[in-house]
Amino acid sequence: MSVLIYAENAGGKFKKSIFEAVTYARAIADQNKTNLVAISIGDVSKDELAALGKYGAEKVLNVSGDKLKNFVNQAYASIIAEAAKKQGADIVVLSNTFSGRGLAPRLGVKLQAGVADGAVALPEQNGGKFTIKKTAFSGKAFAIVELTSANKVIALVPNSYKVVETGGTAQVEDFAAETKDSDFRAIIKEIVRSTDKISLPDAEIVVSAGRGLKGPENWGMVEELAELLGAATACSKPVSDAGWRPHSEHVGQTGIAVSPNLYIAIGISGAIQHLAGISSSKVIVVINKDPEAPFFKVADYGIVGDAFEVVPQLIAAVKEYKASA
Amino acid sequence: MKILVCVSNVPDTTTKITFTDNNTQFNTNGVQFILNPYDEIALSRAIELTDGGKGEVTVINVGEVNTEATIRKALAIGATDAIRINAKPHDAWYVAYQIAEYVKANPFDLILTGRESIDYNGSKVAGMLGELLDLPSVSIIKKLDAADKEATVEREIEGGKELLTIPYPFVAGTAEGVAEPKIPNMRGIMSARTKPLAVVEPVEVKTYSEVLSYETPAPRGQVKLVPADETAKLVELLHTEARVI
Numbered sequence: 001m002s003v004l005i006y007a008e009n010a011g012g013k014f015k016k017s018i019f020e021a022v023t024y025a026r027a028i029a030d031q032n033k034t035n036l037v038a039i040s041i042g043d044v045s046k047d048e049l050a051a052l053g054k055y056g057a058e059k060v061l062n063v064s065g066d067k068l069k070n071f072v073n074q075a076y077a078s079i080i081a082e083a084a085k086k087q088g089a090d091i092v093v094l095s096n097t098f099s100g101r102g103l104a105p106r107l108g109v110k111l112q113a114g115v116a117d118g119a120v121a122l123p124e125q126n127g128g129k130f131t132i133k134k135t136a137f138s139g140k141a142f143a144i145v146e147l148t149s150a151n152k153v154i155a156l157v158p159n160s161y162k163v164v165e166t167g168g169t170a171q172v173e174d175f176a177a178e179t180k181d182s183d184f185r186a187i188i189k190e191i192v193r194s195t196d197k198i199s200l201p202d203a204e205i206v207v208s209a210g211r212g213l214k215g216p217e218n219w220g221m222v223e224e225l226a227e228l229l230g231a232a233t234a235c236s237k238p239v240s241d242a243g244w245r246p247h248s249e250h251v252g253q254t255g256i257a258v259s260p261n262l263y264i265a266i267g268i269s270g271a272i273q274h275l276a277g278i279s280s281s282k283v284i285v286v287i288n289k290d291p292e293a294p295f296f297k298v299a300d301y302g303i304v305g306d307a308f309e310v311v312p313q314l315i316a317a318v319k320e321y322k323a324s325a
Numbered sequence: 326m327k328i329l330v331c332v333s334n335v336p337d338t339t340t341k342i343t344f345t346d347n348n349t350q351f352n353t354n355g356v357q358f359i360l361n362p363y364d365e366i367a368l369s370r371a372i373e374l375t376d377g378g379k380g381e382v383t384v385i386n387v388g389e390v391n392t393e394a395t396i397r398k399a400l401a402i403g404a405t406d407a408i409r410i411n412a413k414p415h416d417a418w419y420v421a422y423q424i425a426e427y428v429k430a431n432p433f434d435l436i437l438t439g440r441e442s443i444d445y446n447g448s449k450v451a452g453m454l455g456e457l458l459d460l461p462s463v464s465i466i467k468k469l470d471a472a473d474k475e476a477t478v479e480r481e482i483e484g485g486k487e488l489l490t491i492p493y494p495f496v497a498g499t500a501e502g503v504a505e506p507k508i509p510n511m512r513g514i515m516s517a518r519t520k521p522l523a524v525v526e527p528v529e530v531k532t533y534s535e536v537l538s539y540e541t542p543a544p545r546g547q548v549k550l551v552p553a554d555e556t557a558k559l560v561e562l563l564h565t566e567a568r569v570i
Contacts, residue, residue, distance in 0.1 A: 010483060071482075073452070074461055098482055102464040105452030108418065114533030115417070117447050131537060138443050140342040142540040149533035186461040186491045189477075193485035201483060205569070229570060240501070247467065247501040248481055253338050253443055254362045255501065262569040273338045279542050283567045285559070286548070296548050301562060305553030317557040321564065 003029040004089035006080050007040045007052055007060070008071075008099055011193070014048065017095045017158035017202040019055050024161040025093040026056025027122055028154075032091075037061060038170065039083045041068055041076055046172050053170030055163065061087075061175035067184060070191065071099050075183035077106035082177050084111060084151075096155040097201060104155045114147030117155040120259075120280070123147075138253040138276040158202035159259045160280070200249065203232035205262045206281070208251055210236035210274075212267020212288065212307055216244035221311045222266060228318045234258070236268045252277035267307045270295025287311065326380035326471065326493075328371040329433040331424055331450060332399055333361040333414070333442040334392040344539045351539070360395045362506070363439025363499060365402070370504035371437055372403040374471050380434075381405040385427065387412055387420045393522065401509035401517035412527035417445070421453035422530045428458055434493040435476070440465045440500040451498035461495040467502040 005025035007018050022038060029036040038057040040049055042064060049060045063079055080103065084092050092107055094100035096118055108115035116123075118135040120142065129146060135157065136143040200206065207226040213219065219233075226233045233249060240250035251258055253273040263281035268274060270286070270293055278284070279298070286299035289306045296302050303310050336342070336356045343352040360368075371382040384399040386392050387410040396407045410423045428436065436458075441448035448464055455462025467486065468479035475492045481500065491497075509517070551559045563570045 015483075070487075073463065074455070077456070098465050098480075101448045102452055102462070105417065105421070105447075105449035106456040106462070108449070108533075109421075109453050109456035112533070115447075115449060116534070117449060133540070136445055136539065137336070137340075137342045138446055140340075140541070141344075142542070143445070143536045144538045144540065146535045146537050147533060148535060182459070186463060186489050186495070188487055188489050190488040191482070191485060192487075193482075197484060199483040248486075250501065257446070262563065262567070272341070276338075283563070283569045284545075285563070298545055299548045300545065300567065301559060302548045302550050303553050303556070303559060304550065310553050310556060313554070314556040314559065317560045318570075320557065321560045321570075 001032065002035045002037055002087050002089045003032070003091045003093065004080070004084050004087055005036065005038045005057065005093045006103065007038045008095060008097060009040060009042055009044045012042070012044050012048065014052070015202060016163065017097065019163045020158065020161045021093055021095040021156050022052055022055035022057055023164045024122065024156050026166070028091055028093065031122070031125055037087050037089065039063065039080060039175065041079055043069060049172045050169050053168040054165050056166050056168065057170045060170045060172045062172055063175050063177050067179070070188045072184055072186060072188070073102045073106065074186070075179045077103050077110060078179055078183050079177040081107055081110035083175060090151050092153045094153070094155045096157045100155045104153050107153045111151040111153065112149060113151035113153045114149040115153045116145055116147060119154045119156050120160040123154070135257065135280070139257050139279040140276050157259055159204065159261065198230065198232040200232040200234055200251070200256055200258060203258070204260050205229045205231035206234050206251070206258055206260045207231045207264045207266070208234035208236070208268060209239070209266040210268030211238050219245070221315065225311060225315050225318065228315065228322065236274050265295055266311060268295060269293045270298065326375060326435065327433045328375060328380060328382045329428065329436045330364065330368045330371050330382060330384045330399070330404065331436065331438040332364040332368065332384050332386050332395065334358050334386065334388050334395040335361045335442050335444045338362065338443065342541070348538045348540065358395060360398050361439050361442045363441060365506045366501060366503050367437035367439050367499040368399055368402055368404060369507045370469055370499060372507060373504055383408060383433070385410070385424055387414045387423050389413055396522060397517045398509065400520045400522070401513040402507050403513060406521040406523070408523050408525055410525050410527050415532050416534045417447045417449035417453060418534070419530060419532050421450045421457060423527050424450070425454055425457035426528050427525060432494065436494065436496040438496070438498050440498040448498060451496045455496045458496070461491050462497070463489060463491065463495070464498040465500050466497050467500055469497060469499065469503050
């Protein structure tokens with residue numbers, strides 16, 4: 001028995017969410033007094049792979065090849081399932097990223113495993129009972145789910161588990177996996193990366209704005225504040241519905257759920273559907289001119305004021321803080 | 326083109342979520358159930374793709390008789406016919422297995438689901454269906470254009486997007502951007518009453534997960550208000566007290 005973590009790379013590098021998932025998988029391996037094996041698919045340097053050892057992986061299986069340069073759901077799931085079987089891994093951990101969420105259900109079927117997606121805490125294992133806490137009702141609640149199968153697949157929500165460095169190094173091994181032609185029926189034609197932008201689902205800081213900004217032409221200050229803080233930008237549903245910002249920035253119950261360390265909401269009233277998508281943020285700052293805005297009820301810090309006056313001042317204050325830091 | 330759209334019956338987005346029986350049951354008292362918003366997007370795109378006699382759209386739901394109002398709404402929006410698999414949807418595996426069994430006997434060119442249901446947020450049914458039926462699956466798609474032999478889809482990835490072509494049949498989980506949700510008109514509502522809604526009994530299947538209980542997020546403390554002209558104080562608090570910058 002062992003634990004297998006799928007270490008997803010972005011352009012050959014691992015992101016913090018993967019270090020979180022490796023740390024988390026290490027803790028599960030420790031619970032079970034077993035070893036942790038990582039698997040990476042695609043083009044990643046040997047040094048980058050070995051660095052997964054810092055977070056507790058003992059061994060890293062490296063799968064590469066021309067056909068596997070880009071993520072293909074079906075093929076990647078076949079490879080990870082094969083690795084799990086060969087390593088005798090009964091628990092497979094993924095990060096709850098867009099790709100992770102595409103892989104988890106396919107792995108669940110291949111391994112006849114219960115799947116806990118949206119996991120936010122370590123599993124509890126008592127007397128053979130395996131329970132895990134996961135998000136439900138779009139962040140309005142959590143469900144405690146028991147996985148009753150022998151094999152288990154867990155997808156960990158980014159920013160929900162703290163990275164711990166153990167300082168080890170991992171042994172890197174090439175892993176030859178079999179794939180079928182039918183695994184490659186979906187053909188990737190083009191990938192467009194907005195390299196200058198921080199990805200919203202795993203951002204540590206999110207600066208979000210709503211209708212209070214009056215129009216798309218006023219987003220410059222939101223982007224400036226986000227850039228200064230190294231944050232991703234987001235928006236409320238009415239804003240993406242109006243076409244002021246792309247749908248991919250829409251945070252909330254019918255958009256993306258985020259769990260950053262800091263969520264700054266500017267000119268967003270705080271409808272229940274929006275709050276659902278951000279409720280697991282660690283610290284919430286609200287800037288709104290309406291002191292009765294429901295968002296203030298869930299905020300940690302608030303400024304009652306006009307965004308067009310407060311945000312430029314806040315930008316200046318952040319610049320000053322950074323200059324003195 | 327024959328399109329299957331998998332739909333869920335979920336609590337309305339404005340629902341305040343509470344639980345009963347020592348936090349083991351979702352409190353449905355006073356809750357209005359709706360067609361899952363992402364499934365509505367999938368259905369709307371399916372109707373656009375088959376508009377003008379270019380195909381048929383079947384909706385399928387795994388649910389007990391109380392989901393029929395939601396199924397009729399899907400028919401009012403424009404689906405051709407509907408299937409209800411008469412069972413309580415235990416978990417995503419159970420739902421996907423039931424739908425896969427139906428599809429094995431009744432093949433479709435394209436199977437659409439919403440990217441996730443807004444109750445359990447699993448985004449699992451599309452991928453599980455793909456695996457159970459040995460079909461490609463692609464999740465969180467923002468655009469779906471259909472040609473004769475294959476479709477072109479745009480998928481959201483972290484920090485960008487990806488354009489793929491996929492031959493039929495395949496499974497896709499749709500998100501916002503794929504279509505604008507359609508509002509049923511009076512003709513649709515009237516015709517939905519007489520459209521076929523077949524009830525199919527479930528097959529037996531072992532399940533692998535069980536919800537034991539629920540928790541609600543811990544209440545947050547009182548908001549600390551900072552005067553509008555003291556933004557430097559806010560920055561200081563975020564640095565020294567909250568330690569997030």
